[in-house]
Amino acid sequence: MATRRPTEDTAAATEGFRPRVDNRPEQIIGIACRLFAKRGYEGTSLRDIAEEAQITKAALYYHFPNKEALYHRIVLDSLRALIDSVRAAVDAAPTPLEKVRQYMLVSADFMDADRDSWMAGSNAFWMGAESEPRTLAIALRNEYETLLRSCIADAINAGEFRPSNIALTGRFLLSTLNQISRWHNPKGAMSTREVVEQYLDMALHGLQATARA
Amino acid sequence: MATRRPTEDTAAATEGFRPRVDNRPEQIIGIACRLFAKRGYEGTSLRDIAEEAQITKAALYYHFPNKEALYHRIVLDSLRALIDSVRAAVDAAPTPLEKVRQYMLVSADFMDADRDSWMAGSNAFWMGAESEPRTLAIALRNEYETLLRSCIADAINAGEFRPSNIALTGRFLLSTLNQISRWHNPKGAMSTREVVEQYLDMALHGLQATARA
Numbered sequence: 302m303a304t305r306r307p308t309e310d311t312a313a314a315t316e317g318f319r320p321r322v323d324n325r326p327e328q329i330i331g332i333a334c335r336l337f338a339k340r341g342y343e344g345t346s347l348r349d350i351a352e353e354a355q356i357t358k359a360a361l362y363y364h365f366p367n368k369e370a371l372y373h374r375i376v377l378d379s380l381r382a383l384i385d386s387v388r389a390a391v392d393a394a395p396t397p398l399e400k401v402r403q404y405m406l407v408s409a410d411f412m413d414a415d416r417d418s419w420m421a422g423s424n425a426f427w428m429g430a431e432s433e434p435r436t437l438a439i440a441l442r443n444e445y446e447t448l449l450r451s452c453i454a455d456a457i458n459a460g461e462f463r464p465s466n467i468a469l470t471g472r473f474l475l476s477t478l479n480q481i482s483r484w485h486n487p488k489g490a491m492s493t494r495e496v497v498e499q500y501l502d503m504a505l506h507g508l509q510a511t512a513r514a
Numbered sequence: 515m516a517t518r519r520p521t522e523d524t525a526a527a528t529e530g531f532r533p534r535v536d537n538r539p540e541q542i543i544g545i546a547c548r549l550f551a552k553r554g555y556e557g558t559s560l561r562d563i564a565e566e567a568q569i570t571k572a573a574l575y576y577h578f579p580n581k582e583a584l585y586h587r588i589v590l591d592s593l594r595a596l597i598d599s600v601r602a603a604v605d606a607a608p609t610p611l612e613k614v615r616q617y618m619l620v621s622a623d624f625m626d627a628d629r630d631s632w633m634a635g636s637n638a639f640w641m642g643a644e645s646e647p648r649t650l651a652i653a654l655r656n657e658y659e660t661l662l663r664s665c666i667a668d669a670i671n672a673g674e675f676r677p678s679n680i681a682l683t684g685r686f687l688l689s690t691l692n693q694i695s696r697w698h699n700p701k702g703a704m705s706t707r708e709v710v711e712q713y714l715d716m717a718l719h720g721l722q723a724t725a726r727a
Contacts, residue, residue, distance in 0.1 A: 340556065341554060341556060341557075343553065343554060343556055343557035344554075344556035344557070398722070456721075460723055461722065461723055461724075462721050462722060462723055463719075463720075463721060463722070463723050465712070465716065465721070466712060469709065469712050469713075470716065470721065472693070472697060473690055473712075473713055473716050473717075475693075476689050476690045476692070476693035476694075477686055477689045477690065479689070479693055479696075480685070480688075480689035480692055480693060481689075483692075484685060496682065499678070499679060499682050499686075500682075500686055503678065503683065503686050503717065503720075504686075504716065504717070504720065504721055505720055505721050505722045506676075506720040506722060507676075507716075507717065507718055507719040507720025507722075508669075508675050508676060508678070508683065508717055508718050509611070509674065509675060509676070509718045509719060509720075510673055510674055510675055510676045
């Protein structure tokens with residue numbers, strides 16, 4: 302695994318006490334994000350992150366007082382970026398059905414662009430309920446899910462979707478999305494978007510061959 | 515969290531060296547299964563398991579030489595039981611489409627009956643590739659997935675399903691199943707089976723209102 306080592310990083314033992322190292326927080330976030338995505342929150346220690354970043358724990362503490370703060374920052378940044386790009390695409394789509402499609406496809410693009418970031422955001426919700434950084438992350442996750450549900454409700458009201466349990470329909474679609482990072486190889490033959498295009502065809506038109514009466 | 519403490523368990527410091535305590539391995543497995551399901555493999559230590567079981571680490575080592583062995587046993591037992599019940603239902607179903615339905619519904623029943631066991635088995639595949647107990651578990655997981663794919667292939671060949679990428683269709687259906695334990699409250703209004711019945715309606719008939727031409 303490649304580590305991003307800044308060129309000025311030669312006095313590792315003392316550098317933590319410099320008042321500013323411009324891109325250090327971003328470097329730490331990038332490394333932590335990759336480790337959280339790979340090993341999960343519980344499986345990643347501050348020591349792991351400091352070692353991978355080739356800095357002292359003191360330098361790490363200077364930027365992030367504890368693991369929760371670091372994780373918090375990563376998850377919130379990821380979710381905010383995801384929601385912003387999905388919402389822009391939904392707003393631009395002409396019909397409720399197309400809004401649902403765009404929601405799914407732009408989420409797929411987000412996964413294609415930054416898999417670690419997606420996984421860190423996605424894994425956040427499967428942590429124990431007692432975990433500290435959850436509250437704000439859950440508010441963002443709710444915002445993300447609520448956006449899909451409102452598109453589904455609009456599609457039903459417009460007669461484009463069959464009537465259904467809206468919350469369950471949202472979970473149905475999000476389930477397919479959330480599991481992709483568990484099996485899909487980003488370097489494989491299909492992009493996440495291509496997978497989701499096929500999923501959308503299945504979900505919208507159904508697997509069964511005969512048209513409904 | 516209730517712990518199952520055997521009545522004879524009064525001399526915790528020495529009992530580990532008794533040659534046989536009949537149901538001790540099952541007790542340990544039940545506790546470990548619950549902890550693995552709740553905290554994941556990495557987040558659960560042998561110390562946690564011994565404490566919850568109110569036995570010494572020596573007693574735990576007597577039955578399971580390490581965490582891998584314990585996890586291995588739990589995952590393999592869970593998956594074997596899941597596959598056996600799903601296969602029996604699939605064999606009894608009259609048509610390929612009904613086999614797909616039974617596959618999903620009996621998996622849901624398995625989740626309803628023993629959520630911890632399902633989660634331990636399900637989580638096993640999301641562990642890092644370097645984890646020891648994975649090989650046999652992956653063989654069983656492949657057996658489980660292959661069974662669904664063969665039902666899907668039969669449904670396509672029988673003209674009951676539209677032609678599709680069979681592997682991707684299997685993942686599509688399994689995604690909805692795998693995510694349930696992440697959000698569904700077993701004590702809530704709907705059973706897992708009821709959720710999966712609605713999912714099957716969506717997946718088989720599609721969300722879109724208009725019948726395909």
